[in-house]
Amino acid sequence: MNIILFDSHKTREQLLPLTFTRPLADIRVGIMTIREKWEHLLASSTFSLTETYLLGKFPGAKGDEPSLYINGAVLPTEDLVAAIRSLGALQSLKSGDILVAFKSEKQHLNYENFEAIAKSFSAVNYDKDIVSIKHSWDIFKLNGYAIEQDFEWLTKGKTSEPLSATNTIIGDPSRIFLSKGAKVEAAILNTTAGPIYLGEDAEIMEGTTVRGPLALCDHAALKMSAKVYGPTTLGPHCKAGGELNNVVFLGYSNKAHDGFLGNSVIGEWCNLGADTNNSNLKNNYGLVDVYDYGQGKAVDTGLTFCGLIMADHAKAGINTMFNTGTVVGVSSNIFGGDFPPKFIPSFSWGGAQWLRTFTFDKSLEVAQKMMERRGLSLTEADITILKMVFDREEKNRKSK
Numbered sequence: 001m002n003i004i005l006f007d008s009h010k011t012r013e014q015l016l017p018l019t020f021t022r023p024l025a026d027i028r029v030g031i032m033t034i035r036e037k038w039e040h041l042l043a044s045s046t047f048s049l050t051e052t053y054l055l056g057k058f059p060g061a062k063g064d065e066p067s068l069y070i071n072g073a074v075l076p077t078e079d080l081v082a083a084i085r086s087l088g089a090l091q092s093l094k095s096g097d098i099l100v101a102f103k104s105e106k107q108h109l110n111y112e113n114f115e116a117i118a119k120s121f122s123a124v125n126y127d128k129d130i131v132s133i134k135h136s137w138d139i140f141k142l143n144g145y146a147i148e149q150d151f152e153w154l155t156k157g158k159t160s161e162p163l164s165a166t167n168t169i170i171g172d173p174s175r176i177f178l179s180k181g182a183k184v185e186a187a188i189l190n191t192t193a194g195p196i197y198l199g200e201d202a203e204i205m206e207g208t209t210v211r212g213p214l215a216l217c218d219h220a221a222l223k224m225s226a227k228v229y230g231p232t233t234l235g236p237h238c239k240a241g242g243e244l245n246n247v248v249f250l251g252y253s254n255k256a257h258d259g260f261l262g263n264s265v266i267g268e269w270c271n272l273g274a275d276t277n278n279s280n281l282k283n284n285y286g287l288v289d290v291y292d293y294g295q296g297k298a299v300d301t302g303l304t305f306c307g308l309i310m311a312d313h314a315k316a317g318i319n320t321m322f323n324t325g326t327v328v329g330v331s332s333n334i335f336g337g338d339f340p341p342k343f344i345p346s347f348s349w350g351g352a353q354w355l356r357t358f359t360f361d362k363s364l365e366v367a368q369k370m371m372e373r374r375g376l377s378l379t380e381a382d383i384t385i386l387k388m389v390f391d392r393e394e395k396n397r398k399s400k
Contacts, residue, residue, distance in 0.1 A: 002061040003042060005035060005072035006049040006114060008099070013294035014135050015073075017311035017329045017346060018250075018267055020389045023050040023058050025072030028235050028250045029139050030146025031154060031197055031215040034072060040153055041081045048072075049111055053388040056381035064108050069118070070101045075131040075146060083126055092121040095130045136309045136327075137290060137301050139265045140246050144194060144231035147213035151177065151195040166206075175212065182216075194230050220249075223256055235268070237374055245280070246305075250312075252374060264307035267330075269370055273318035280307035282324050290325040291343035298342070301325065311346065313367050313386075320351070329396075330389045331363040345396035346389050355400050360390050 005025040012019050018027060025035040025048065032040065039046055047061040048054070049069065061067060070084060084093055084101045092102035102118045109117060133139060154177075161178040163169075164185050169176070171191035178184065182198035186206035189196055194213025198204070202216040207225035213232075216222065220234040223241030232244050235251030242255065245262035249255075253266050257274035264278060281304065282288060288306035289298040310316075310328040317335030328334060329346030336351030349358035364386070368378050 002047055002063075002065060002067040003038075003044050004047045004049050004061050004067050004069045005038060006069050007051070007072055007111070009115065010294065011073045011132075011134060012051075014292060015133065016293035017327065017389075018136055018139075018265065018309070020330050020346065020392075021054075021267070021312045021385055023048045023054060023072055024133070026058065027133065027139060028217075028233060028248065029075070029133065029142055030148075030233065031150035031199075031217060034075060034133075037150065037153075038070060038076050041076050041078065046070075049109065049114060051111060053385060056384055057379070064106045066106060067104050067109075068101065069104065069109070069114070071099060071132070073133045074098070074100055075133075075142070075149070077131075077149075079128060080126070080130065083124075087124065090121045092118050092123050093126050094123050095126045095128075098130065098132060100126060100130060135290075135292075135301070136265055137263075137303060137306055139248050140231075140263055141303075143233055143246065143248055144213050147197070147215050147231055147233065148194060150215070151175075151197050151213075154197070171212075179218075199236070217251070247307075252371075262307050263303075263305045264309065266308070266310045267312040267314065269313045269367060270310055270315065271370065272316045273320060273335075275318055276316045276320045276322075278308040278322040278326070279324045280305045288325040289342075291327045298325070313363070313370075315366070329393060331358060331367065331386065333358055333366070341400070343396075345400060346393035348397060348400070355397070357397055360387065363390075 007024045026033050048058040087103045089103055089105050093100040102121050166186045168188045175191035175195040178198045179200045181201040184204040187204045188209045190211045196212045196214045198216045199218035201219045203221045205224040208222050210228045213230040215233040217236045220238045226241045227243045229245040233248045235249050237252045238249040240255045242258040243260045247261050247264045249266045250268050252268045253270040255272040259276045262280035288301050288303050290301050292299040306325050308322045308326050311330040313331040314328045315333045321339050323339045323342055326342045328344045332344050332348040334340050338352035340351045347358045348355045
């Protein structure tokens, strides 16, 4: 049986611009992506049901065999997995107004009509709480819960690599886990508020101070004398320094120098220049508004603390300042003094004084150069995705 993680149409819109370049399930929250969490608990690989232009990179299922469809924005638990496994053919599992899962017969469902078809199935109510991502800011809001959950799953029955005696430990040392090749020297590690997890070949450099929860994924690094407040995640191959507070880096992104970043989500292949800072609290201590693609306007997050949402391949020059609740689109290049706009469409070039279109060919050159530094390169599937985003955001660039 195929296991397919589907994108809710409404939630995809609310998670833009992060979901311009990935399905919902490929968002990282905690240590693992949502897809990795489901595959860990189900002990099975999964497929995607999402917009067509993404399928070259995130394949859908082939054939017409019976399939189990699961909401890619929902974070799994053992109990929820059991409830989903018990579904019969043409049954769905719901929690309030959220379609959690459904099981199809031998029929091929496409992204345009699957939600309408699932509504006709016999509904089973799931009466326990579920945790799901509905907006981009939920990623950092839920990160502490997700790190705790992932830490238990990933370390169960495993033994941590030894921790060097050069480190200072505050709290329970068993809440620190080092995977193969991970290194920590002369750091202060505080686990009283949550665990600290280091993936394979991850490194915390000397002089760094960490308050958990912290997820440092495979090959990620905290630079010397960094100050990190949890819940914070650095995805695979990320490098970060300066001061971090409740930040999620999805992967392959850098903030290698001093500067403050708080209550933020940074996509893949981003780079924040030296002394880039963001505001995460308004001067009047009011609630923060963030641009919502689905509604085409700023909406109230209900949060006092909310910083920067930055999509894949975006860059910020040295000394860039981002206001509370700023949204930066895919492949944008931001620089200059003063605060740039709080909504920056994809493929924008400039800052506070002006924004122009970052030409598509030039943006690909920058993306290729950055990826080569990690031994990777743009694929045809990547280029197809980026071209679709470039075209879709043209109307928003023209409105600026």
